Amino acid sequence: MSTNALLSGGPLSGEIAQLFWIFVGIAAFVYVVVIGFLVFALRRREGARAAPADSPAAHRAVRAIGISVGVTAVILVVLAVSDFMSNRVIAATPQDPLRVRVTAHQWWWEIEYVDPDPTRRVRTANELHLPVGRPVQLEMTADDVIHSFWAPELNGKKDLLPGYLTTLTLIAARAGDYTAECAEFCGFQHANMRVAMVAHDPADFGRWYDAQLQPGAEPASPDLLRGRDVLLGSTCVMCHNITGTGASGVTGPDLTHVGSRRWIGAGALPNDPARLSAWISDPQGIKPGTHMPATQLEGKDLTALSNYLASLK
Numbered sequence: 106m107s108t109n110a111l112l113s114g115g116p117l118s119g120e121i122a123q124l125f126w127i128f129v130g131i132a133a134f135v136y137v138v139v140i141g142f143l144v145f146a147l148r149r150r151e152g153a154r155a156a157p158a159d160s161p162a163a164h165r166a167v168r169a170i171g172i173s174v175g176v177t178a179v180i181l182v183v184l185a186v187s188d189f190m191s192n193r194v195i196a197a198t199p200q201d202p203l204r205v206r207v208t209a210h211q212w213w214w215e216i217e218y219v220d221p222d223p224t225r226r227v228r229t230a231n232e233l234h235l236p237v238g239r240p241v242q243l244e245m246t247a248d249d250v251i252h253s254f255w256a257p258e259l260n261g262k263k264d265l266l267p268g269y270l271t272t273l274t275l276i277a278a279r280a281g282d283y284t285a286e287c288a289e290f291c292g293f294q295h296a297n298m299r300v301a302m303v304a305h306d307p308a309d310f311g312r313w314y315d316a317q318l319q320p321g322a323e324p325a326s327p328d329l330l331r332g333r334d335v336l337l338g339s340t341c342v343m344c345h346n347i348t349g350t351g352a353s354g355v356t357g358p359d360l361t362h363v364g365s366r367r368w369i370g371a372g373a374l375p376n377d378p379a380r381l382s383a384w385i386s387d388p389q390g391i392k393p394g395t396h397m398p399a400t401q402l403e404g405k406d407l408t409a410l411s412n413y414l415a416s417l418k
């Protein structure tokens with residue numbers, strides 16, 4: 106996963122990109138003018154003397170300095186006003202937003218789609234799906250320390266504070282993959298705290314949402330059944346939820362549809378059965394400091410468990 110702050114994927118990040126280029130353009134212009142005058146002054150210096158105080162040359166110099174101060178003031182006002190205007194656009198309250206509750210943990214993101222009907226709430230982790238064109242309003246808080254949600258391709262950055270709600274609006278202009286990262290140092294694994302964001306056409310988004318509302322897939326083979334039994338007989342259930350099974354822990358990411366996700370450990374590893382096995386048996390080796398403890402399982406049990414998790418699409 107990677108991000109490019111200058112590749113805008115929507116109108117809000119476009120606003121920031123535009124502001125960036127205004128600042129860069131004006132600053133570059135000022136730089137060239139200043140260096141130009143400096144070169145000019147250095148070339149004239151040889152044998153030149155300061156003009157007498159009351160001479161026309163001295164008056165010209167005073168006027169030039171006055172004009173430069175005036176131009177500088179105008180430039181600063183232009184920059185301040187464009188900054189203010191961009192901020193108004195970025196921070197505006199969106200119309201008819203999709204509301205998503207985001208809770209930052211050391212070191213993963215809990216994501217819940219808010220719906221007035223509690224049976225239509227979707228819980229997931231580290232992966233944010235959004236419909237193209239519709240504003241998504243993130244209502245964000247943190248569970249432990251201060252984190253910061255930074256989605257440069259869809260908007261800017263906003264801190265998540267324990268016990269306090271902050272909001273950030275995302276709008277994706279086209280379908281595709283985007284990335285958000287934690288942008289506030291929050292401990293050992295701050296660098297492994299990413300959100301894979303997937304923007305869908307509205308119909309695709311509807312299908313994804315409906316699939317997420319379903320309980321965890323029933324095991325379709327004896328191997329997968331064994332995997333589920335291993336899970337339900339292990340300590341996994343104390344931290345993780347899989348709707349439709351006995352697993353209902355809430356301290357770790359919801360795993361009801363973990364097999365549909367692209368990454369393991371908030372962007373630490375691509376998601377496949379072999380890497381799930383590696384993650385389950387040695388999370389500290391992959392993400393030192395993570396609060397997930399290692400689970401020692403016999404080889405066949407571990408494989409069955411990983412296959413079962415991967416089958417939870």
Ligand code: CUA
Nearest residue numbers: 252287291295
């Ligand atoms: Cu969370 Cu840095």
